[in-house]
Amino acid sequence: MTVSANNNSESSGQQKKSETPPPVQNLPSNTVMIRALGGIATIAGVIIVFVFQFTQPYIAENKRRAIEKAIYQVVPGAVNRTSYLLNEQALMLETEFNESESSGSSTVSQVSTETIYAAFDASGKLVGIAMEAAAQGYQDVIRILYGYSPECECITGISILKSTETPGLGDKIGTDLKFLANFIALDAKLNQEKTALLNPIETVKHGRKTADWQIDSISGATVSSNAIGKMLRESTKKMLPLLIKHLHKIIKS
Amino acid sequence: MTTNTSAAHSEVKLKSQPDSMDTFLRGIWQDNPVFVMLLGMCPVLAVTNSVVNALAMGIASLFVLFCSNTLVALLRNFIPKQVRIASYIVIIATFVTVVDYVIQAISLDLYNALGAFIQLIVVNCIILGRAEAFASKNKVGAAMLDALGMGIGFTLALLCLGGVREILGNGTFLGISLFGENFQAWSVMILPPGGFFVLGAWLLLFNWLKERKDMKALSPDLQLAETKN
Amino acid sequence: MLSFFEKTFPHGVHPPTHKSKTQAKPVRRLPFAPELVLPLSQHFGKASTSLVHAGQEVVRGEPLAKADGFMSVPLHAPATGTVDRIELMRTARGPKTEAIVLKVHPGAAQEVLYDxxxxxxxxxxxxxxxxxxxxxxxxxxxxxxxxxxxxxxxxxxxxxxxxxxxxxxxxxxxxxxxxxxxxxxxxxxxxxxxxxxxxxxxxxxxxxxxxxxxxxxxxxxxxxxxxxxxxxxxxxxxxxxxxxxxxxxxxxxxxxxxxxxxxxxxxxxxxxxxxxxxxxxxSRGLIERVVTVTGPGVKKPGNYLVALGTPIRFVMEYAGFNGGAGQLILGGPMMGQTAASLDVPITKGIGGILVMTEEDASKRPHTVHPCIKCSSCVKACPIQLNPSYLGMLAHKREYTVMADKFNLFDCFECGSCSFVCPSGIPLVQYFRIAKAVLKN
Amino acid sequence: MATDSMMFVFLNACIINNFVLSSFLGICPFLGVSGKLSTAWNMGLATTFVMFVSSLCAYGINLLLIEFQLEFLRLICYIAVIASAVQLVEMTLKKFSPVLFRALGIFLPLITTNCAILGLALFQTFREYNFLQSVAYSLGAGAGFTLALILMAGLRERLQLSDVPNVSQGAAMSLMLAGLLSLSFMGFAGLGN
Amino acid sequence: METVEVRTSPHVHGAPSVATIMRNVVYALLPICIFATYQFGLSAVALIIVTTLACIFTESFFNRISGTSDSLGDFSAVITGVLLALTLPPGFPLWMAAVAGFIAIALGKKLFGGLGFNVFNPALVGRAFVQAAFPVAITTWTPSLTAARFTEFIPSTLTFPFAVPAAVDQWNAQVAVDAFSGATPLALSKFENIPTDTFLLLFGTTAGSAGETSALLILLCGLYLIFRNMLDWRIPAAVLLGAFLTEEAFHLFDSARFPDPWFMLFSGGLMLGAMFMASDMVGSPVTPVGVWIFGLLIGFLTIIIRLFGGLNEGIMYAILLGNAASPLIDAATQPRVYGVTEAKIFGKKVD
The missing domain is CATH 3.40.50.11540 (NADH-ubiquinone oxidoreductase 51kDa subunit)
Incomplete structure (x- = not known):
């Protein structure tokens, strides 16, 4: 008895609520839908933010460690590093840049800017600069980090950041010791005016290296070897004259 | 009398046990998402060039599948029919983002090796498919079992591919050299065509086994039919 | 290459002509066979209706059957004689059809009287x-x-x-x-x-x-x-x-x-x-025609004027066999039909009897390879069909596709494609089957 | 060829690192819709179109997310944007080009779960392509997808007329064919040096 | 005479059978094999024998397990084997050659149901597979006409199965006649900008794959088949024309960077590919227009890959891509049927 009465009162109450019949059907279900989606979005948001907050320090640490590992590999003797931004107009610390960016007084963001890493030894002496370079390889773009020593005016090492070269052939650019030996002291001297390289870096056929600025390519992996030579040639051509211009700033700091 | 009841008892037991076991095992063998249902092929082919990648991908997918299946089953009465797909996608995307960050926190190398395919778990049809076909209609426990079964089935399939590709393509298993220095690696196995070939070869093998089984199963049937006639 | 200058059609084939044996031989009249078999349907269209009855005497050139409507033609007596019977007889086309069997009067003058x-x-x-x-x-x-x-x-x-x-x-x-x-x-x-x-x-x-x-x-x-x-x-x-x-x-x-x-x-x-x-x-009727009897299995190849209804056996006995079980083709080797029996009569449409020896028959391909897409048939088809693809479709019984998309019904079964097929695929036969299936 | 030129970006996505055959994106529709040439062609067109639209959307969304430092919501936003883009495309087509809608209609919902679309959005973000490069990338990816799809469909149509052994019929055959296509496309590797 | 055979027309047959054609292709390849032997000695002989045997064994193995009739009689497996050997470097390890032979027949042919149903050229499937699997070995070239070629193998030939082949650098330097011995003319041209005399290319005393070096000999062997009407002349002609025109365009644009078209025609595997592999009937279109499109496409792609690709040779990939495209080409170029006015593209009526 009571149950049926209850039912009656409920249905009659619903009918009273609104006069127009069609929205009656939709209105509650719309609310339900929005409530459901909203609820799920809230749960999702909470989970993501929580995980993001939790993992962020680890991720940052991983990234830092990865880049430092690469820097110390390409600049022998380095134990410390500072990130700079370099472009045609200026050289500034990355931290400075971030501040100027947030304050709105940015000067560098208009032109293409490269991140470079100054590497210091235990005594705080500048031992080299690490820079990124990239070029199209056999399969896809190869990205490397290379170290440059202002002292010997040479490249002191390379480290492959990203490559999808053919396993067992092109990917030797990161593992072949004979090939990597090319970069222990690869000549990158600038000319008198400090505007361009005295001898542009070039890749030669396997076993034909005669000069210090030449790279002896891997037998059978000519394209990948050429890509490394090409990216170094182009990067040094562009970056070294700029770097030399601003080098005193790094040394001073 | 006693034997009768015990028999009945065991029968009940047998009946109830396979139900949950069945849910679990189905994903691993009978309805294997990769070999049988041919779902989620993109990660299967893309990241199986080494066992580690395959394993990581499998576990990541398993995690997302498990979490989203559980949550969907929990919320199944709460989500209206009209917006269920949207809700599922949001839920899945959430857990994928979680996995993405966790893997980045664990190992950057692994993260780089898997590339965008971690994030592409979102559009892996297995996950949305299980949410829609199973989790939305079943209780939480069953949904979890289903997710585990499917996830493990998926991981096993990935390992089947990753194993063959790494062993042949690199001479190693989990990075451990198997044949010594002098082994000539078949780099095609690690390259894209190798992915297609190895999966194709597994399917060929299963086809062949099935064909043989069918042939064997056919002969007694034929005998039966003959005796009946 | 020459097709640029000469009046011809594209494609086609060049089978060996083998015409030298008979082309210089003038037409000679064959004697009358003792019994002539005249099917009422020797033409495309409706069979003609008989005007005679068994036992009736007829004169050479006299109408034996009249046309049944517009798509039909009458039939005339090829020789003076007596109608022996009208019954189902075997014909070159295969199924038995109604035919007038005429006993030729041995001594008659055999002049055409209907003139x-x-x-x-x-x-x-x-x-x-x-x-x-x-x-x-x-x-x-x-x-x-x-x-x-x-x-x-x-x-x-x-x-x-x-x-x-x-x-x-x-x-x-x-x-x-x-x-x-x-x-x-x-x-x-x-x-x-x-x-x-x-x-x-x-x-x-x-x-x-x-x-x-x-x-x-x-x-x-x-x-x-x-x-x-x-x-x-x-x-x-x-x-x-x-x-x-x-x-x-x-x-x-x-x-x-x-x-x-x-x-x-x-x-x-x-x-x-x-x-x-x-x-x-x-206003005479068609009662005889020229038939080339030739082929490696014939002793006296030549062009003969043969009265319609003459059994092939009679023609062959006159022209002589070389012996050996071979193949008997009515018409030319490209489009002619094989005769199922020697007892079928010469009808209006038979222009040649070709006797192949067993040796010739065995020269043809006996194993059928799958199509190797050599495109010989495409280069041969005078209608510019794609017999290669049609053949593959026929193999999979995709008859509707053949007709809808690949113009099956434009094929007139000239046989060029089968002639050049290195895989020995009986393409024309496939197409005949396809057409027959579609027509039903 | 400069690696950041539009031409190179286009060719890279289309043939050098073909989306389907080399990057393994969009395998499900590739295997599923390549049975018939006409269907494959329509699917390719529809996908290219959606790729183009969603690539533009993703580019815009990414700028917004960076502006508000909400990169961790990227995945959710992308998937939502793609789903709505597909819906939008569907509605626009229905209204303005019923003929095209009839041709592409049934494929559009399928495209939402095509990982090539999300993959495109993610890759273009990772590679930090600018606006024009994104356009070239999306068109290249679409062209590459279409190319792979119609080549596959052509081969499969031909194989339907062949006496393929029972064992190698079905998905196994499709995968082997895809592998052989992928092997052939390796000839383009290193293009542009 | 009483037992007459009933058959449907036509009753005469005027074409050589598949087996006859294939046998003649083998004959046409023999001079090339002999020249390869003269040039590279024992290693070339071993290579040809191993690939051919591998192909034959694979063919009969699959025939047995699938229960199909014996298909060795059509000689197609032999052709695949011989062609495969001719496209491999002369010092290619024999075990890898056997793998290539197995893949060629298994993956390239038997998977699809055998001769006539394959969509790619089997020999090239085998070669492309080993090119991807063993990229170092397949790009290791040795000089031709060494003094001891009839008494000793090239060191890499007899590599133990599944082992890394021995390096031939030192051996190369030892037997080298001049500074460039061992580098193929195409590699010299592409990576070092050193042209090779066209005369040498014609007679084939250069380094390269076992059977691709003498353009003239290949041309003659191909002409034999063409005159016996067992090879469709249009395909080689179209491939060579496509390659020539493409290269000529680039050469006119920048003659310092791009070598002259005659060099491209006679170097590398273009001639062998055009004559014996692009013209493989099974993988090529059948329509009159399609055949030309197919050939021109292959020629064009070959040059594009040679000039701009990572590899210095592109004919193999160009032919495989052509094979892949040939159903499409066929569908797009169905000839207009006699008496039918509307054209049909992809089977659809077009106004």
């Missing part, structure tokens, strides 16, 4: 069509299509040219060749009748360039006014097909599924017109 000259120049087109039907004439080239039906041009069409087909592209056959050589005047008369009947002002005789002696013979009797001319075309199979000839000589294409009259052309075979030119002025 009634008529004034053709005074007849209207309608009357001419009827007169042609009365002769019982059908296409002697092999199709056996009633000639008068062809001559009645549909009202919406206007025929300007009569094409006379003297190509005889089938290997071995030389009947048309002999007819052109021996009956040029009859041919001219026939052409004039055809021109009048269809209302054309022009006629062109197309002859392959391996029959230049016939060309010379005909040229000598051609009228001065250029209304009838002769044109040589390169020897190539299937030059003698209606569609190919119109393409070669007039560069017009018969529309798919349509008649030549749609493009203003009527095509007739030389033997048909020559026979018409001989018979129609005297």
């Amino acid at each position: 009634l000259p008529q004034e053709i120049s005074k007849m209207t087109q309608e009357e001419l069509v009827d007169a042609v039907q009365e002769t019982g004439m059908v296409g002697l080239g092999g199709a056996s299509f009633p000639t008068h039906v062809k001559m009645r041009v549909p009202e919406e069409h206007q025929v300007d040219t009569v094409l006379v087909n003297g190509c005889e592209c089938e290997p071995y056959l030389t009947t048309d060749h002999r007819v052109m050589l021996e009956q040029p005047d009859d041919l001219l008369a026939g052409i004039r009748i055809a021109m009048r009947t269809v209302g054309a002002k022009k006629a062109v005789i197309g002859v392959e360039d391996n029959k230049l002696d016939a060309v010379k013979e005909i040229r000598a009797v051609l009228p001065q006014d250029d209304s009838i001319s002769i044109q040589t075309v390169p020897t190539k199979y299937p030059q003698g097909a209606e569609k190919m000839l119109t393409k070669a000589i007039l560069n017009r294409e018969v529309p798919s599924g349509g008649f030549p009259s749609a493009i203003g052309v009527s095509v007739f075979n030389v033997a048909t017109l020559a026979e018409l030119g001989r018979l129609l002025p005297h």
Whole structure:
């Protein structure tokens, strides 16, 4: 008895609520839908933010460690590093840049800017600069980090950041010791005016290296070897004259 | 009398046990998402060039599948029919983002090796498919079992591919050299065509086994039919 | 390469012609067989209805059966004799059909008695069509299509040219060749009748360039006014097909599924017109025809004038076997049918009997390889179909696709594709089956 | 060829690192819709179109996310944007080009779960392509997808007329064919040096 | 005479059978094999024998397990084997050659149901597979016409199965006649900008794959088949024309960077590929227009890959891509049927 009465009162109450019949059907279900989606979005948001907050320090640490590992590999003797931004107009610390960016007084963001890493030894002496370079390889773009020593005016090492070269052939650019030996002291001297390289870096056929600025390519992996030579040639051509211009700033700091 | 009841008892037991076991095992063998249902092929082919990648991908997918299946089953009465797909996608995307960050926190190398395919778990049809076909209609426990079964089935399939590709393509298993220095690696196995070939070869093998089984199963049937006639 | 300069059609094949054995042999009359079998259906269309009964005596040239409607032709007695019986008899086409069996009177003079000259120049087109039907004439080239039906041009069409087909592209056959050589005047008369009947002002005789002696013979009797001319075309199979000839000589294409009259052309075979030119002025009926009996299995190959209804066995006994079990082909080797039995009679459509030895038969491919897509058939098909793809479709029984997308019904089964197929695929047979399945 | 030129970006996505055959994106529709040539062609067109639209959307969304430092919501936003883009494309087509809608209609919902679309958005973000490069990339990816799809469809149509052994019929055959296509496309590797 | 055979027309047959054609292709390849032997000695002989045997064994193995009839009689497996050997470097390890032979037949042919149903050229499938699997070994070239070629193998030939082949650098330097011995003309041209005399290319005393070096000999062997009407002349002609025109365009644009077209025609595997592999009937279109498109496409792609790709040779990939495209080409170029006015593209009616 009571149950049926209850039912009656409920249905009659619903009918009273609104006069127009069609929205009656939709209105509650719309609310339900929005409530459901909203609820799920809230749960999702909470989970993501929580995980993001939790993992962020680890991720940052991983990234830092990865880049430092690469820097110390390409600049022998380095134990410390500072990130700079370099472009045609200026050289500034990355931290400075971030501040100027947030304050709105940015000067560098208009032109293409490269991140470079100054590497210091235990005594705080500048031992080299690490820079990124990239070029199209056999399969896809190869990205490397290379170290440059202002002292010997040479490249002191390379480290492959990203490559999808053919396993067992092109990917030797990161593992072949004979090939990597090319970069222990690869000549990158600038000319008198400090505007361009005295001898542009070039890749030669396997076993034909005669000069210090030449790279002896891997037998059978000519394209990948050429890509490394090409990216170094182009990067040094562009970056070294700029770097030399601003080098005193790094040394001073 | 006693034997009768015990028999009945065991029968009940047998009946109830396979139900949950069945849910679990189905994903691993009978309805294997990769070999049988041919779902989620993109990660299967893309990241199986080494066992580690395959394993990581499998576990990541398993995690997302498990979490989203559980949550969907929990919320199944709460989500209206009209917006269920949207809700599922949001839920899945959430857990994928979680996995993405966790893997980045664990190992950057692994993260780089898997590339965008971690994030592409979102559009892996297995996950949305299980949410829609199973989790939305079943209780939480069953949904979890289903997710585990499917996830493990998926991981096993990935390992089947990753194993063959790494062993042949690199001479190693989990990075451990198997044949010594002098082994000539078949780099095609690690390259894209190798992915297609190895999966194709597994399917060929299963086809062949099935064909043989069918042939064997056919002969007694034929005998039966003959005796009946 | 030469097709740029010569009047011909694209593609086609060059089977060895084997015509030298018989082409120089004049037509000789074969004696009458003791019993003639005359099927009531020797033509395309409805069977004729018998006018005689068993035991009735008939005179050579007398009508034995009358046409049953427009798509039918009458049948005349090839010899003086007695109707023995009318019953189902085996024919070259396979199934048994009703036939009049005639016992020939051994000693009769065998003169044609039904002879009634008529004034053709005074007849209207309608009357001419009827007169042609009365002769019982059908296409002697092999199709056996009633000639008068062809001559009645549909009202919406206007025929300007009569094409006379003297190509005889089938290997071995030389009947048309002999007819052109021996009956040029009859041919001219026939052409004039055809021109009048269809209302054309022009006629062109197309002859392959391996029959230049016939060309010379005909040229000598051609009228001065250029209304009838002769044109040589390169020897190539299937030059003698209606569609190919119109393409070669007039560069017009018969529309798919349509008649030549749609493009203003009527095509007739030389033997048909020559026979018409001989018979129609005297309102006689078709009672005999020239048949080439040849092939490696024949001792006395030649061109014989054979009374219709003569059993093949009788012809063969006269021409002589070389012995050995071989193959008997009625018509040419490209499109002719094999005879199931030696007891079938010569009918209006049989222009040749070809006897192959066992050795020849075994030369053909016996294993069928899968299609290797060599494109020989595509290069051969005169209709420019894609027999390779059609063959693959037929193999998978995709008959509807064959017809809808790949123009199966434009194929006239000339056999060029099977002839050149290195895999030995019986393409034409596939297509016949496909057509038959689709028609049902 | 400069690696950041539009031409190179286009060719890279289309043939050098073909989306399907080399990057393994969009395998499910590639295997599923390549049975018939006409269907494959329509699917390719529809996908290219959606790729183009969603690439533009993703580019815009990414700028917004960076502006508000909400990169961690990228995945959710992308998937939402793609789903709505597909919906939008569907509605626009229905309204303005019913003919095209009839041709592409049934494929559009399928495209939402095509990982090539999300993959495109993610890759273009990772590679930090600018606007024009993104356009070239999306068109290249679409062209590459279409190319792979119609080549596959052509081969499969031909194989339907062949006596393929029972064992190698079905998905196994499709995968082997894809592998052989992928092997052939390796010839383009290193293009542009 | 009483037992007459009933058959449907046509009753005559005027073409050589598949087996005859294939046998003649083998004959045409023999001079090339002999020249390869003269040039590279024992290693070339071993290579040809191993690939051919591998192909034959694979063919009969699959025939047995699938229960199909014996298909060795059509000689197609032999052709695949011989062609495969001719496209491999002369010092290619024999075990890898056997793998290539197995893959060629298994993956390239038997998977699809055997001769006539394969969509790619089997020999090239085998070669492309080993090119991807063993990229170092397949790009290791040795000089031709060494003094001891009839008495000793090239060191890499007899590599133990599944082992890394021995390096031939030192051996190369030892037997080298001049500074460039061992580098193929195409590699010299592409990576070092050193042209090779066209005369040498024609007679084939250069380094390269076992059977691709003498353009003239290949041309003659191909002409034999063409005159016997067992090879469709249009395909080689179209491939060579496509390659020539493409290269000529680039050469006119920048003659310092791009070598002249005659060099491209006679170097590398272009001639062998055009004559014997692009013209493989099974993988090529059948329509008259399609055949030309197919050939021109292959020629064009070959040059593009040679000039701009990572490899210095592109004919193999160009042919495989052509094979892949040939169903499409066929579908797009169905000839207009006699008496049918509307054209059909992809089987659809177009107004």
